[in-house]
Amino acid sequence: xxxxxxxxxxxxxxxxxxxxxxxxxxxxxxxxxxxxxxxxxxxxxxxxxxxxxxxxxxxxxxxxxxxxxxxxxxxxxxxxxxxxxxxxxxxxxxxxxxxxxxxxxxxxxxxxxxxxxxxxxxxxxxxxxxxxxxxxxxxxxxxxxxxxxxxxxxxxxxxxxxxxxxxxxxxxxxxxxxxxxxxxxxxxxxxxxxxxxxxxxxxxxxxxxxxxxxxxxxxxxxxxxxxxxxxx
Amino acid sequence: xxxxxxxxxxxxxxxxxxxxxxxxxxxxxxxxxxxxxxxxxxxxxxxxxxxxxxxxxxxxxxxxxxxxxxxxxxxxxxxxxxxxxxxxxxxxxxxxxxxxxxxxxxxxxxxxxxxxxxxxxxxxxxxxxxxxxxxxxxxxxxxxxxxxxxxxxxxxxxxxxxxxxxxxxxxxxxxxxxxxxxxxxxxxxxxxxxxxxxxxxxxxxxxxxxxxxxxxxxxxxxxxxxxxxxxx
Amino acid sequence: xxxxxxxxxxxxxxxxxxxxxxxxxxxxxxxxxxxxxxxxxxxxxxxxxxxxxxxxxxxxxxxxxxxxxxxxxxxxxxxxxxxxxxxxxxxxxxxxxxxxxxxxxxxxxxxxxxxxxxxxxxxxxxxxxxxxxxxxxxxxxxxxxxxxxxxxxxxxxxxxxxxxxxxxxxxxxxxxxxxxxxxxxxxxxxxxxxxxxxxxxxxxxxxxxxxxxxxxxxxxxxxxxxxxxxxx
Amino acid sequence: xxxxxxxxxxxxxxxxxxxxxxxxxxxxxxxxxxxxxxxxxxxxxxxxxxxxxxxxxxxxxxxxxxxxxxxxxxxxxxxxxxxxxxxxxxxxxxxxxxxxxxxxxxxxxxxxxxxxxxxxxxxxxxxxxxxxxxxxxxxxxxxxxxxxxxxxxxxxxxxxxxxxxxxxxxxxxxxxxxxxxxxxxxxxxxxxxxxxxxxxxxxxxxxxxxxxxxxxxxxxxxxxxxxxxxxx
Numbered sequence: 001x002x003x004x005x006x007x008x009x010x011x012x013x014x015x016x017x018x019x020x021x022x023x024x025x026x027x028x029x030x031x032x033x034x035x036x037x038x039x040x041x042x043x044x045x046x047x048x049x050x051x052x053x054x055x056x057x058x059x060x061x062x063x064x065x066x067x068x069x070x071x072x073x074x075x076x077x078x079x080x081x082x083x084x085x086x087x088x089x090x091x092x093x094x095x096x097x098x099x100x101x102x103x104x105x106x107x108x109x110x111x112x113x114x115x116x117x118x119x120x121x122x123x124x125x126x127x128x129x130x131x132x133x134x135x136x137x138x139x140x141x142x143x144x145x146x147x148x149x150x151x152x153x154x155x156x157x158x159x160x161x162x163x164x165x166x167x168x169x170x171x172x173x174x175x176x177x178x179x180x181x182x183x184x185x186x187x188x189x190x191x192x193x194x195x196x197x198x199x200x201x202x203x204x205x206x207x208x209x210x211x212x213x214x215x216x217x218x219x220x221x222x223x224x225x226x227x228x229x230x231x232x
Numbered sequence: 233x234x235x236x237x238x239x240x241x242x243x244x245x246x247x248x249x250x251x252x253x254x255x256x257x258x259x260x261x262x263x264x265x266x267x268x269x270x271x272x273x274x275x276x277x278x279x280x281x282x283x284x285x286x287x288x289x290x291x292x293x294x295x296x297x298x299x300x301x302x303x304x305x306x307x308x309x310x311x312x313x314x315x316x317x318x319x320x321x322x323x324x325x326x327x328x329x330x331x332x333x334x335x336x337x338x339x340x341x342x343x344x345x346x347x348x349x350x351x352x353x354x355x356x357x358x359x360x361x362x363x364x365x366x367x368x369x370x371x372x373x374x375x376x377x378x379x380x381x382x383x384x385x386x387x388x389x390x391x392x393x394x395x396x397x398x399x400x401x402x403x404x405x406x407x408x409x410x411x412x413x414x415x416x417x418x419x420x421x422x423x424x425x426x427x428x429x430x431x432x433x434x435x436x437x438x439x440x441x442x443x444x445x446x447x448x449x450x451x452x453x454x455x456x457x458x459x460x461x462x463x464x
Numbered sequence: 465x466x467x468x469x470x471x472x473x474x475x476x477x478x479x480x481x482x483x484x485x486x487x488x489x490x491x492x493x494x495x496x497x498x499x500x501x502x503x504x505x506x507x508x509x510x511x512x513x514x515x516x517x518x519x520x521x522x523x524x525x526x527x528x529x530x531x532x533x534x535x536x537x538x539x540x541x542x543x544x545x546x547x548x549x550x551x552x553x554x555x556x557x558x559x560x561x562x563x564x565x566x567x568x569x570x571x572x573x574x575x576x577x578x579x580x581x582x583x584x585x586x587x588x589x590x591x592x593x594x595x596x597x598x599x600x601x602x603x604x605x606x607x608x609x610x611x612x613x614x615x616x617x618x619x620x621x622x623x624x625x626x627x628x629x630x631x632x633x634x635x636x637x638x639x640x641x642x643x644x645x646x647x648x649x650x651x652x653x654x655x656x657x658x659x660x661x662x663x664x665x666x667x668x669x670x671x672x673x674x675x676x677x678x679x680x681x682x683x684x685x686x687x688x689x690x691x692x693x694x695x696x
Numbered sequence: 697x698x699x700x701x702x703x704x705x706x707x708x709x710x711x712x713x714x715x716x717x718x719x720x721x722x723x724x725x726x727x728x729x730x731x732x733x734x735x736x737x738x739x740x741x742x743x744x745x746x747x748x749x750x751x752x753x754x755x756x757x758x759x760x761x762x763x764x765x766x767x768x769x770x771x772x773x774x775x776x777x778x779x780x781x782x783x784x785x786x787x788x789x790x791x792x793x794x795x796x797x798x799x800x801x802x803x804x805x806x807x808x809x810x811x812x813x814x815x816x817x818x819x820x821x822x823x824x825x826x827x828x829x830x831x832x833x834x835x836x837x838x839x840x841x842x843x844x845x846x847x848x849x850x851x852x853x854x855x856x857x858x859x860x861x862x863x864x865x866x867x868x869x870x871x872x873x874x875x876x877x878x879x880x881x882x883x884x885x886x887x888x889x890x891x892x893x894x895x896x897x898x899x900x901x902x903x904x905x906x907x908x909x910x911x912x913x914x915x916x917x918x919x920x921x922x923x924x925x926x927x928x
Contacts, residue, residue: 108348133443134443136443171350196804201435203805208806231742231743258653333659334663336581343667366675371681490888512927569892574903634910
């Protein structure tokens with residue numbers, strides 16, 4: 001096995017193991033992947049394997065068409081959704097899918113998570129959108145691929161790294177980033193932001209969206225060209 | 233003691249111990265059982281014994297009439313409810329009863345847990361129904377047996393393994409599966425689904441039930457004849 | 465020191481230490497006491513001492529007038545409330561006071577916790593009542609003693625062990641039992657029941673109180689003369 | 697390095713590490729500082745450094761103008777807000793800023809946390825106020841300094857130690873105290889009080905504020921000249 005692929009498997013394994021540690025998954029739910037853009041290979045969690053029995057070497061390698069290239073397990077049943085996103089967005093290097101409690105509740109409610117505060121704006125430069133429902137036809141044939149299609153339809157012309165996550169209607173969140181670690185990081189933040197937004201709306205159903213200038217300031221002080229958050 | 237019965241006691245013990253680990257019970261609440269269909273014997277948690285003092289050997293063996301066959305303790309006070317279900321449903325191999333917070337809240341609210349998303353549909357092929365109230369007569373005589381009767385009345389002609397759990401009105405959830413481990417697994421999922429449904433309804437009181445085609449897709453990709461979730 | 469008093473201090477210490485373990489207290493909040501009816505002495509937590517630095521020997525012994533009899537610390541600032549209850553109710557052997565999140569929220573809401581299900585009825589034979597507000601005069605002079613007075617006014621002619629806890633308006637819960645361990649046990653149950661009732665009312669604001677026959681059945685199968693829950 | 701400054705760095709480090717232990721922060725969010733009034737130096741958490749990799753020696757020392765005096769890291773991006781408060785309030789010795797879930801939800805709701813019970817009154821002698829929104833100009837230039845300005849505008853003529861914390865609109869809580877430890881303690885209490893207030897308002901939207909005489913009693917029995925809570 002190639003050294004860089006081995007390293008990627010270790011990264012994807014570590015990122016997957018972070019899901020239960022952050023309380024984002026129950027049992028075998030959830031999956032994280034990453035892409036090797038040069039080799040056009042994706043590393044992803046095996047389907048339905050328990051986290052506490054999983055090893056780095058159990059990660060599955062597939063090509064851009066979803067064909068298994070390496071690994072003794074079948075890849076995650078959501079692999080086609082991951083592929084659809086990697087194909088469309090060259091900037092995405094890692095993807096995390098969970099059924100985390102509060103983000104999933106917003107998806108079930110069929111509503112976008114409104115941008116209400118600086119915690120949200122530190123990571124997401126706008127509302128976290130909820131996709132339209134899939135049609136019966138889209139569910140019947142190539143369901144997981146079509147899930148990627150409606151996600152892309154919702155992202156539209158936006159930079160996917162500016163709002164690095166989305167809610168699939170009646171399903172749950174997909175998050176992404178420049179690599180697997182960032183994707184999981186954004187999944188943790190989305191769950192926290194989803195919980196805060198639920199409570200804030202419960203306290204004051206007539207609250208206002210975050211002021212535009214405050215949102216832009218927080219996003220840019222962390223991610224803009226003149227960012228001054230953190231050590232650089 | 234017979235070897236297979238010893239093994240079943242171990243399984244039931246392990247399944248019972250999973251309840252506090254998953255945060256489903258307080259103190260001695262909750263009980264899990266399993267059936268040996270060949271011998272027509274049921275293994276169940278002893279009544280009111282603390283989880284952290286319980287041993288595999290403390291599990292109680294009763295016959296199909298509820299008579300103690302083996303064990304120094306009295307069986308769970310809910311034993312008659314377990315028996316009533318085993319008698320009616322040959323497919324059920326294990327049963328778990330808890331007072332888990334959110335599922336019990338739905339039972340107290342007197343409402344079925346609506347199927348709102350794919351997390352629900354991955355395990356339950358429809359709403360998780362709430363039984364009718366027991367009458368004063370049903371509570372007065374053979375209360376625990378009658379609890380089984382109203383559960384069966386609510387399941388009606390449905391396959392119990394397609395919606396492997398129910399809410400008893402003003403009481404709490406009973407879950408089941410092909411064995412004790414599956415029964416506890418379904419109890420964990422029902423609690424999570426109950427929590428999500430509460431939050432989703434709080435976010436958007438006018439949300440819609442999950443689209444039928446999406447529910448069928450998720451249930452069948454995991455449990456149908458052409459299931460492709462997990463390793464097979 | 466007398467042997468039985470030493471044993472009581474150990475019991476009260478252990479009961480106090482159970483509060484943070486069950487997530488009922490933050491910092492130094494909360495206090496548990498027990499009474500030696502023969503000697504007419506009360507053992508209670510010292511005021512404002514951190515749980516993780518507390519020893520059994522730090523428990524304070526006071527007489528029925530609240531005078532310190534033994535111990536290097538000052539007793540809990542709520543000692544007079546404990547005394548007021550011990551003086552009026554010979555059946556009470558232990559008292560636990562906490563600011564546990566959900567029970568305190570009901571006290572702040574100024575509402576009794578309604579009996580909505582069997583979880584509640586297994587321990588409390590009716591609603592958990594909320595006291596009336598204390599008057600400015602009652603707060604100004606002998607505040608802690610008057611807290612005991614309004615609790616007693618609310619219990620009225622009821623058997624305090626049938627609903628072993630109460631909410632003090634805009635303050636929080638006081639629970640009791642035949643000893644310190646039971647008092648803490650009831651405090652844990654009240655917090656869980658308070659949480660369930662909040663969620664159930666949120667799910668269905670028009671839910672009904674638990675059917676009287678179901679409540680009586682559950683309380684009596686656990687606490688009545690023909691109780692059949694647990695090992696006896 | 698000076699001995700007292702070294703000791704202050706240790707205190708600030710310990711106080712920062714208490715934030716994740718109390719569940720108040722996710723990832724690198726939050727920051728705690730303390731001031732050496734004699735030397736006019738502030739010790740504060742470095743920006744964007746992970747808690748589990750942080751050492752006491754990583755704390756950054758800045759002067760009253762925010763110039764780095766010591767330390768290999770850049771100070772927290774919120775340093776100017778801390779400075780603005782130290783400059784205006786000589787009684788403040790430590791400041792803690794978090795995005796704790798429930799306090800932040802109140803800030804997003806744009807509402808003060810109402811004083812509803814004795815848990816609140818034991819620490820805060822009135823509502824925990826929410827600031828006005830910052831203007832686009834205030835956000836654009838000297839944003840963090842202006843955050844301190846609106847906090848001071850909201851405190852107005854009140855003694856900052858009587859309500860030792862505030863909500864910045866659409867942002868989150870800032871808490872303070874006589875030192876870093878007290879500031880974190882007040883942040884923990886504010887989060888708990890914010891959670892209780894949300895639940896209480898959800899249970900009874902028409903509840904009343906705590907009676908004035910009860911609030912004054914609780915605040916004064918703990919913090920007044922004749923305080924009798926704790927060991928003195």
